[in-house]
Structure formats: structure tokens, C-alpha cells
Amino acid sequence: MTPPTHHTLPNGLTVLLKEVHSAPVISWWLAYRVGSRNEPTGKTGISHWVEHMMFKGSPRFPAGTLDREIDRAGGQWNAFTSMDATKYFETLPADKVDIAMQAEADRMTNALFDPEETESERTVIISERQGAENQPTFWLQEELRAAAFRVHGYHHEIIGDEADLRTMTRDDLYAHYRGHYNPANAAAIAVGAFDSADMLAKIDELYGAIPAQPAPALFARPEPPQQGQRRVAIERPGKTAFCEICHRAPAATHPDWMKLKVLDAVLTGSSGASDNKTSRLYEALVKSEIAASVGASLTPTIDPYLYSIIVTLRDGRSPEAAEAALLREIERLQADGISESELKKARKQSRAAFAYSTESVTWQAYWLAQSFILGEVGWFDAYAERLMSVTADDVQDVARRYLLPVSRVVGYLHPTDAQGEPA
Amino acid sequence: MTQLDSIPRGDNITRAELDNGIVVLAYENPAVQSVNLMASLHAGSLYEDPRRNGLASLTASALMTGTVKRNFDQLHSALEDNGADLGFRAHVHKVGFSGKALAEDLSLLVDVANDALRNPVFPAEHVERLRGERLTWLQYSQFDTRYRAGRAMREALYPACHAYHYSPSGSEKTIANLDLPDLADFHACNFGPRGMIIVVVGAVAADDAVSLAAEAFGEWRNDDQPPILTVDEPDTAPESLRRDVFVPGKTQSDISMGIVGPARQANDYLAARLANSVLGEFGMMGRIGKSVREQQGLAYYAFSRLGGGHGPDPWTISAGVNPENVERAIASIRREVDRLTSELVSREDLADNQSYFTGRMPLQLESNEGIASQIHSMESFGLGLDYLANYAELVKGIDRQDLLAAARTYLRAEEMVVAVAGPQQNGA
Numbered sequence: 074m075t076p077p078t079h080h081t082l083p084n085g086l087t088v089l090l091k092e093v094h095s096a097p098v099i100s101w102w103l104a105y106r107v108g109s110r111n112e113p114t115g116k117t118g119i120s121h122w123v124e125h126m127m128f129k130g131s132p133r134f135p136a137g138t139l140d141r142e143i144d145r146a147g148g149q150w151n152a153f154t155s156m157d158a159t160k161y162f163e164t165l166p167a168d169k170v171d172i173a174m175q176a177e178a179d180r181m182t183n184a185l186f187d188p189e190e191t192e193s194e195r196t197v198i199i200s201e202r203q204g205a206e207n208q209p210t211f212w213l214q215e216e217l218r219a220a221a222f223r224v225h226g227y228h229h230e231i232i233g234d235e236a237d238l239r240t241m242t243r244d245d246l247y248a249h250y251r252g253h254y255n256p257a258n259a260a261a262i263a264v265g266a267f268d269s270a271d272m273l274a275k276i277d278e279l280y281g282a283i284p285a286q287p288a289p290a291l292f293a294r295p296e297p298p299q300q301g302q303r304r305v306a307i308e309r310p311g312k313t314a315f316c317e318i319c320h321r322a323p324a325a326t327h328p329d330w331m332k333l334k335v336l337d338a339v340l341t342g343s344s345g346a347s348d349n350k351t352s353r354l355y356e357a358l359v360k361s362e363i364a365a366s367v368g369a370s371l372t373p374t375i376d377p378y379l380y381s382i383i384v385t386l387r388d389g390r391s392p393e394a395a396e397a398a399l400l401r402e403i404e405r406l407q408a409d410g411i412s413e414s415e416l417k418k419a420r421k422q423s424r425a426a427f428a429y430s431t432e433s434v435t436w437q438a439y440w441l442a443q444s445f446i447l448g449e450v451g452w453f454d455a456y457a458e459r460l461m462s463v464t465a466d467d468v469q470d471v472a473r474r475y476l477l478p479v480s481r482v483v484g485y486l487h488p489t490d491a492q493g494e495p496a
Numbered sequence: 497m498t499q500l501d502s503i504p505r506g507d508n509i510t511r512a513e514l515d516n517g518i519v520v521l522a523y524e525n526p527a528v529q530s531v532n533l534m535a536s537l538h539a540g541s542l543y544e545d546p547r548r549n550g551l552a553s554l555t556a557s558a559l560m561t562g563t564v565k566r567n568f569d570q571l572h573s574a575l576e577d578n579g580a581d582l583g584f585r586a587h588v589h590k591v592g593f594s595g596k597a598l599a600e601d602l603s604l605l606v607d608v609a610n611d612a613l614r615n616p617v618f619p620a621e622h623v624e625r626l627r628g629e630r631l632t633w634l635q636y637s638q639f640d641t642r643y644r645a646g647r648a649m650r651e652a653l654y655p656a657c658h659a660y661h662y663s664p665s666g667s668e669k670t671i672a673n674l675d676l677p678d679l680a681d682f683h684a685c686n687f688g689p690r691g692m693i694i695v696v697v698g699a700v701a702a703d704d705a706v707s708l709a710a711e712a713f714g715e716w717r718n719d720d721q722p723p724i725l726t727v728d729e730p731d732t733a734p735e736s737l738r739r740d741v742f743v744p745g746k747t748q749s750d751i752s753m754g755i756v757g758p759a760r761q762a763n764d765y766l767a768a769r770l771a772n773s774v775l776g777e778f779g780m781m782g783r784i785g786k787s788v789r790e791q792q793g794l795a796y797y798a799f800s801r802l803g804g805g806h807g808p809d810p811w812t813i814s815a816g817v818n819p820e821n822v823e824r825a826i827a828s829i830r831r832e833v834d835r836l837t838s839e840l841v842s843r844e845d846l847a848d849n850q851s852y853f854t855g856r857m858p859l860q861l862e863s864n865e866g867i868a869s870q871i872h873s874m875e876s877f878g879l880g881l882d883y884l885a886n887y888a889e890l891v892k893g894i895d896r897q898d899l900l901a902a903a904r905t906y907l908r909a910e911e912m913v914v915a916v917a918g919p920q921q922n923g924a
Contacts, residue, residue: 095527096502098858128780137790140779145848147855166858193793196818201796203748204816207641310745312635342576350572362625365632387628388635418577425579425598428529433862491744 077441078269079450084285085257088276089441089450091264093434099265100164100434101173103181104442107253108157109233110226110375111292118233119241119249121154122198126246127161128152129190131183136190139176146172154231157375158446164435167266171275177261178279181254191243199239202232209309210383213317213486216305217381221319221482225296227378256280257288260445264438296377303482308489312496315385315486316392318399320476322380325373325447331456332471333371333380335463338419339411340402341369341382351418354382357402363390375447379482380475392485403476410469420461427457502861504871506881510702514714516689521871521881522696522705525864531599531698531705532864533582533609534872536590538724539686541664546656548674550666552686553586554623554630555679556593560584561622564615566608568622574608582609586664588727589806590876591687596864599699603708610712613687618679627671634668641743641917642816645752648739648915653754653810658730660807688718693875697868727807729756734913741917749819749918751826757811757906760804760877767894767902768811769802773849774899775836776800776813783832784813792828794821806877811906819920826914833909840896854888 077091108120130136143150148165150173163173205211215230222228232238261280263272299321323329342349349355358364369382384395430436444452488496510522544551560582562568575582575595582595582605593613597605637643647663654660666674694713696705758765776782780790781799788798795817803809813833817825841849860866874883883890 093527095525096858096862098862137779137786141848144778144852145855147852147857147859149856149859164859164862166855169855193790196793197789197796200748200794200816200818203818204796206747207750207816209639209745310743311639313632313639349576351569351576359629360625362628365629385632385636387632421577422579425530428598429596432528432530432864433866435862489745 076454077450080273082256082277082281084281084283085288086280086283087260087445087450088273089260089262089445090269090272091437091441092267092269093264093437094266096434097167097266098164098434099167099170099263099267100162100438101170101177102160102162102262102438102442103177104158104160104260104262104445105254106157106258106446107159107291108155109229109231110156112226112229112233113292115237116241116245116249117229117237118198118231119237119246120159121231121233122194122238122241123246123250124152124154124159125194125198126186126191126250127180127184129187129194130185131179132185133179133183134176136187142172142176148173156227156231156378158443160439160442162435162438170263170267174275174279178283181256181259182283184250186243186247186250188243191246195238198232199235202235202238205232209307209311209313209486209488210315212307212309213315213484216307217317217319217482217484220303220305220484221321221379222296224294225376226293227296227374227376252289255286255289256283257286260442262438262441262445264441265434293376299480302478305482305484307484307486308493309486310491310493311488312388313385314390314392314488315383316395316399317381317383317484318396319379319381319482319484321377321480322371322475323377324375326449326452329471329475330373331459332463332467333475334460335416335419336406336468336471337369337371337380338422339415339468340406341367342422353402353406354399357398358384358395361398362387363394363398373443373447392487396483403472406472407469407476411465413465416465416468423460424457502858503884504861504867505885509871509881510706511881512706512710514689514710516714516716518689518692518694518713518716519875520694520696520706520709521875522702523867523871524700524702525698525867528699528864529599530864531597531602531605531696531700532868533595533602533605533694533696534592534865534868535594535609535692535694536592536872536876537687537692538589538690539591540587540589541662542588542659542725542727543686543722544682546662547670548678549662549670550630550664551674551678551682552591553664553666554627554671554674555682556584556586556591557630558618558623558626558679559612559616561626562617562619563611564617565611568619571608571612574604578604580605582612584612588659588664594865602696602698602700602705606708606712614716616683618676618683620676623676623679627674630665630671631668634665634671639743639745641746641748641750642814644741644743644917645750645915646814648741648917649752649754649812649913650810652734652736652739652913652915653756654730655732659727660809685720686722688721689713689716690721691724693872695868695872695875697864697871729808737911737913739913739915740920741915743917743919746919748816749822749916749920751815751817751822752915753813753826753829753912754810755907755912756808757802758804758902759807759809764898764902764905765804766890767898768906769804770846770849770853770891770894771836771899771903772800772802772811773852774841774845775832778849778852783835784829787828787832788815788825792824794818794825794828798825798829813912819918822916822918822920830909833907833912837900837903837907837909840900843896846896846899850891850894853891857884857887
């Protein structure tokens with residue numbers, strides 16, 4: 074597979090290009106280094122709201138015109154705000170990519186933030202949050218984050234607190250936009266059927282003229298070390314109980330992150346590669362009929378975040394039983410490590426997952442954008458090789474150093490009836 | 497590479513009909529390292545007794561709990577040790593299965609699929625566990641407003657004697673009452689090669705893929721397999737056009753509006769798809785999105801969708817709104833449906849949507865799974881293997897009158913069933 078090429082325009086814009094000629098399609102991305110991580114109290118959710126406003130027009134492309142333009146070109150476009158970043162993308166037939174490149178160059182500096190549109194979007198975003206609140210697990214996740222991070226911006230949901238969504242102003246949003254959307258804080262990524270020299274020339278023409286600004290000083294507050302186990306409990310109407318156990322995980326570029334990835338493959342299975350019915354936690358929790366399902370997440374983040382394991386309880390089973398069974402498996406891992414056959418399986422799953430994730434140009438571009446955000450543009454390209462180098466001893470070592478009570482946050486979701494009594 | 501070079505069509509898809517009725521289609525995609533296996537057979541919930549609703553679904557899921565040759569652990573280890581996966585799922589008409597593996601493991605994937613499909617033993621311990629997992633999911637769904645609104649809409653739109661009244665997943669009551677032998681009986685009677693379609697797409701030679709599938713599935717016979725069933729439109733109007741479902745502890749209400757739409761094989765299906773795009777898809781969720789979200793700020797999502805399966809699936813409109821805004825959103829949606837059925841779309845709207853349909857096709861062929869899905873649809877709905885190659889011409893051949901006629905055939909704003917699930921205690 075051809076590696077991506079890496080360029081920097083004089084105004085500081087990072088450019089990553091990867092030619093893939095398997096289909097006449099190009100995926101075009103703009104990634105900005107700003108997300109919910111960089112939001113102070115009172116402005117939570119502002120990065121996500123700014124992302125919404127980027128679809129509300131500029132003098133050149135009034136609201137609604139790009140929706141039509143991109144769809145008319147047969148493209149798909151969307152945007153994502155994460156804890157670390159805001160990413161915009163268009164995937165189009167290769168001969169129609171110009172409209173996407175023009176659109177992103179334009180809205181890097183010319184988005185309008187019309188006051189009426191801002192107010193209309195306020196209710197849309199509150200509706201988005203209320204839709205998420207309809208899921209009982211949203212409340213558990215929100216409470217767990219807040220417990221795990223007292224200081225760092227990872228402590229609040231990306232959507233933001235409703236109090237802030239009701240009070241932030243158009244000027245707040247515009248200031249956030251102007252402060253963070255500039256070439257030195259962004260990367261342009263193209264993956265697909267193009268000639269790199271032609272593409273670079275086109276990027277230079279469209280983006281080279283955007284004035285250089287210093288990279289913004291990003292708001293970020295490091296989380297102090299946790300001093301002991303933290304516990305939260307949520308009660309919501311329903312019939313299903315959940316137990317989630319989180320441990321502080323290192324940043325994605327830390328050598329230990331990949332070791333934890335292999336550890337996760339052993340505990341819950343390599344995500345995306347299988348349905349994980351031979352993993353240790355499936356055996357301990359689902360086969361034992363404590364749980365209906367078990368899953369985990371280890372998100373690649375700029376700063377240390379969480380390795381989370383979430384258990385959906387079967388009817389009549391308690392979160393305490395799930396916690397006890399899960400902790401027994403962690404202790405077993407710390408005491409006995411993993412077998413060579415488990416390591417071999419994790420490696421093969423990883424190779425397969427990598428192959429699946431590179432089938433589409435859109436996903437390849439996503440991972441290049443994410444690598445830029447993490448501060449290491451080769452991060453995804455080196456992913457498989459780094460994972461293959463992890464040993465069984467490495468896995469036991471990170472289990473002993475990271476899966477400790479002192480850095481643990483445990484959350485229970487107890488179902489209640491409509492009156493709030495235990496279900 | 498031109499756009500046409502990369503379109504699966506009659507002269508680059510290898511198609512074989514096996515003696516037992518299975519149709520195998522293979523398409524080589526040398527740009528990837530993996531392979532996708534996608535298949536279907538006529539054994540969906542349509543073939544179950546409604547009193548045993550969920551039987552087809554539980555049977556399909558239980559195929560992966562153990563076979564004559566492999567127990568539960570061996571079955572899953574065979575796949576997971578190699579980073580492969582395989583899953584079976586029942587819909588109303590069909591059971592579908594889909595799996596993926598590294599190209600080097602295609603023979604393993606085909607072997608496991610064949611084993612699970614033909615030789616299941618439905619071990620009690622594992623099936624009971626699966627039943628417990630299903631019951632947990634069904635209990636959870638009772639508190640999911642989107643699920644409840646969608647179910648309430650379908651239950652009102654299709655009478656209890658109609659197959660589309662029921663969820664293929666079953667209910668807590670019917671799943672709890674199923675007997676273990678029911679699964680083996682359902683499998684023995686309904687799973688067979690007649691009407692089965694197998695599609696293989698990926699980094700393997702098409703002829704090799706066809707040979708592998710033929711070798712594995714070619715000897716399968718089932719003389720008890722029933723004839724393929726079809727589903728007609730309901731012959732009675734809904735008894736009630738409004739359902740309100742109280743779900744405690746929620747902050748948002750979900751709206752599901754529906755009316756019987758066209759089957760995929762209907763002559764006006766493509767015109768109806770274009771009309772739907774104008775109504776609730778194109779741009780930011782079409783005219784409905786523009787009115788409900790963009791202009792009034794009532795909802796994060798508000799869109800329309802055409803089912804378009806083997807029978808009269810519903811034409812649906814969905815929105816999630818604050819409980820205070822439910823009636824306003826419904827009224828706005830009705831106005832857009834009225835408009836679509838009373839006036840021609842503009843020439844510009846038609847051209848935009850035609851361009852959207854034809855331009856997006858290459859994007860649906862980005863992955864093995866996307867290609868396999870398109871090939872499967874061409875075969876399953878009898879569209880012909882050159883359908884994608886002729887797609888642009890077909891889309892451009894539709895005019896404004898066709899859209900209006902299709903909209904008028906199926907949509908009537910005041911006759912749509914409206915279901916609302918949320919924290920509101922009283923309906924309108």
C-alpha cells in the first residue's frame with residue numbers, strides 16, 4: 074500500500090495525500106485541532122455547535138447551497154466533533170472534488186454565524202442532546218466522565234451541558250471559530266483517485282492564499298493523578314442494569330497504548346474484526362449468564378483518557394456480580410498474563426481489522442486525519458507494525474500498571490419504575 | 497479509471513446456478529486484501545406462526561451456537577482466531593448472512609457458513625443463553641422511544657393478520673414461550689437451497705470463489721422446503737391513525753409516520769425513491785429537514801425513507817422533537833407531504849435529485865460489502881446484472897409527472913399513521 078505524502082504550506086496548513094486508484098472516488102477532509110477537550114466551563118459544547126454553524130453558510134455559499142451542490146455532485150458530506158478535534162469531510166466522484174475543496178477553503182475563514190441561524194440551531198442542538206438523554210446509558214457515561222476527570226476538559230460530554238447550550242451567545246461561537254479555524258491549526262487530507270502533484274498544486278492555489286496566523290494557544294488543563302477509586306450510581310426508568318468500569322489509559326502516542334490495545338483484544342476481542350465470543354470477558358460474564366453482552370472502548374486520544382468496559386446485565390442480575398466477575402478476570406490477567414495463542418489471535422485479528430478499515434477511501438482519510446490530530450501523522454500507518462511487536466510480557470506489564478484500583482472509576486446504572494422505585 | 501470500469505455488471509460478474517437452485521455470484525476486487533460473503537434464503541418471519549413470533553430470528557441467531565462438526569467454542573474460534581466474522585439475521589422475507597475475512601481465509605469462511613447453515617444442533621445450554629440475551633434486548637427496547645414509535649406505527653398500519661404487523665425479533669412473551677424443538681423444526685422445514693443467493697466479493701478470483709461455494713453448498717437438498725411466499729398489501733384500512741406511547745423518564749419524543757409504500761419490484765419504485773429524496777433525503781433531509789430542522793429548529797433529525805423490499809413496506813417519516821413541539825412538527829410534515837402530492841417538483845429539484853442518485857452510485861461501491869450488497873439486490877429483486885450499468889439512464893428517464901404520480905399513488909397526508917413515543921402522558 075502506498076504511504077501518504079506529507080507537506081506543509083507556507084501559511085502552516087498541513088497537507089496529507091494518499092493516492093488510491095481502486096475506484097473513481099476521492100475523500101477530502103479538513104481536520105482542526107479543537108474539540109471538547111479545549112472548552113472551559115460555561116462554554117461546554119461550543120466546538121460541536123461551531124461545527125453545526127459551519128453548515129449555515131458564507132457570503133459565497135449561502136445556507137443550503139452546499140447541501141445541494143454536494144448532493145448534486147453525488148457526494149456525501151458530514152462533520153464530527155470529538156474530544157480532540159473537529160473534522161469535516163466530503164467523499165465524491167473524483168471529477169467533482171473541486172466543489173468540496175472550494176467549500177472547505179471558504180468556510181475556514183468566511184462562515185457567517187448569522188444571529189437568527191444561531192438561535193435556530195440552539196434548539197436543534199438541545200434537541201440532539203435530549204435525543205441522547207433518551208438512552209439511559211448516556212446518563213451513565215456523562216456521570217463517569219465527570220467522575221474520572223475533575224480538571225481536564227475530557228470531563229464533559231462533547232454535546233455540552235444544557236446550561237451552557239442555553240446561555241452561549243453568537244459572539245462566543247464566532248470568537249471560538251476565529252480563534253481556532255486557521256491554517257496553522259488544521260490539516261487538509263485527500264485519499265483517492267488523483268495525481269498527487271496536481272492535487273498539491275490545486276490545494277496550494279485554494280488554501281495557500283489564506284493568511285497565516287500563529288497556531289492558537291489551546292485551552293487544556295492536565296488532570297492530576299487520581300488518588301483512589303471513584304464510584305457513581307445512576308437511576309433511570311427501565312428494566313436493564315449496566316455496570317461500567319474505567320481505568321485511566323495513556324495517550325494514543327504513548328508506547329503503552331498499543332499494549333493496552335492487545336490487552337483489550339484478549340479481554341473483549343479486537344473490535345471490528347469479530348463478534349468476540351471467545352474472549353475472556355465473554356466467557357466470564359456472558360457464558361456465566363451474568364450479562365447479556367460485554368464490550369469495551371479504548372479511544373485514541375491526545376491526552377490520557379479511559380479504557381472502559383461496559384456490561385449489560387441480564388434480567389435479575391446485579392451490577393455487583395458483574396463487577397466481581399470482571400475484577401477477577403483483571404486479577405487473573407495481572408497474575409498469570411496471557412498465552413502465546415491469545416497473542417497470536419490478537420495479532421491476526423489486528424491484521425484483519427486493518428485490512429477491513431482500509432477498504433474504503435473515506436476510512437483511510439479518517440485515520441490520516443486522526444493521526445494528524447494525535448500529533449503523529451504516521452500513527453495509523455505504523456499501527457499494525459507496532460501492534461505486532463507487542464509481547465505477552467508487555468500485556469501483563471500494562472495490566473499491572475494501569476488496571477489498578479487507585480485509577481479506577483466504577484459506575485452502576487440501576488433501573489427503576491416510572492415512579493423511581495427499583496424495577 | 498473511468499466510472500464505468502468500476503461498475504459490477506453482467507460481463508464482469510461471474511454467475512452460476514447450481515443444480516439445487518442456489519445462485520452464486522462472484523466479483524473480483526483486487527484493490528483490497530479481504531473478502532466479503534453475503535447470502536440470503538427464504539426463511540424469514542413470514543414463515544413462522546405469529547403465535548411463535550421471533551422463531552425465525554432466534555433460529556437464525558442460534559445457527560452459530562453449535563453444529564454436528566463444531567461446538568460453540570470451535571465454531572467461534574475458527575472465525576475469531578483468524579479475525580473473521582459471520583452473522584445470521586432474520587428479516588420478514590429472508591434470513592440473511594454476511595461475513596468477512598482476509599482473502600486467504602475465504603475457504604474457512606465458506607466452510608463455517610455452510611456448517612452453521614446445514615448442520616446446526618441447537619444445544620440447549622447455548623440456545624437458552626441466547627434467549628436470555630434476546631429478552632434483555634427486548635426489555636431494553638421497551639424504553640427506547642424510537643423503537644417504540646416505529647413498532648407502534650407498524651402495528652397500526654398493518655393488521656394483526658398481516659406479516660408486517662410483527663417484528664422479526666419477536667416480543668418478550670413470544671420469545672419466552674418458544675420451545676427448543678421449535679427451532680430445529682423451523683430449520684428442518686424452512687431452510688433450504690431453493691431461492692438462495694450467495695455473493696462473494698473481494699481479493700479472490702471469481703471462478704475460484706464460485707467453485708468454493710458450489711463445492712460447499714452444491715449437495716444441499718431439502719424436499720420439505722415450502723414454496724416462496726409473497727405478501728400483499730393489507731386489505732383493511734388502519735383502525736386508528738394515531739398511537740401515543742408513554743415512555744417514562746424521557747426528555748424527547750420520537751415521531752414515526754407511515755403509509756404503505758411500493759415493493760422494490762414495482763414499476764414506479766424508482767420514481768417513488770426520487771420523490772422520497774425530494775421529500776426527506778436530498779441535502780439536509782429534503783423538504784422535511786428544511787422545514788422542521790433548518791427553518792423552525794424543532795428537531796435534530798427529521799427525514800423520510802422508503803422501505804422498498806420484497807413486499808409493501810411502509811413509506812416512513814421520522815423525527816425526534818421536544819414533547820412541546822410534537823404537534824407542530826407533525827403539522828409541518830403533513831404540509832410537505834401535501835405539497836409533494838399536489839404540485840409538480842421544479843425542474844431544478846428533479847435535476848438535482850437525478851444527479852444525486854447517479855453521482856452517489858460509485859460511493860456505494862467503495863467497499864466489498866457495498867459491492868456485495870448491490871450485486872445481491874440486483875439478483876434478489878430480478879433487476880438484471882446490468883442494472884447498475886444502466887442506472888443513470890433509468891434515473892434520467894424519469895420526469896416530473898412520474899414523481900407526482902408515484903407520490904399520489906402512495907402518499908396521503910391525512911391517511912398516514914402517526915405514532916408518538918415519549919414522556920407525554922396524553923395523546924393529542
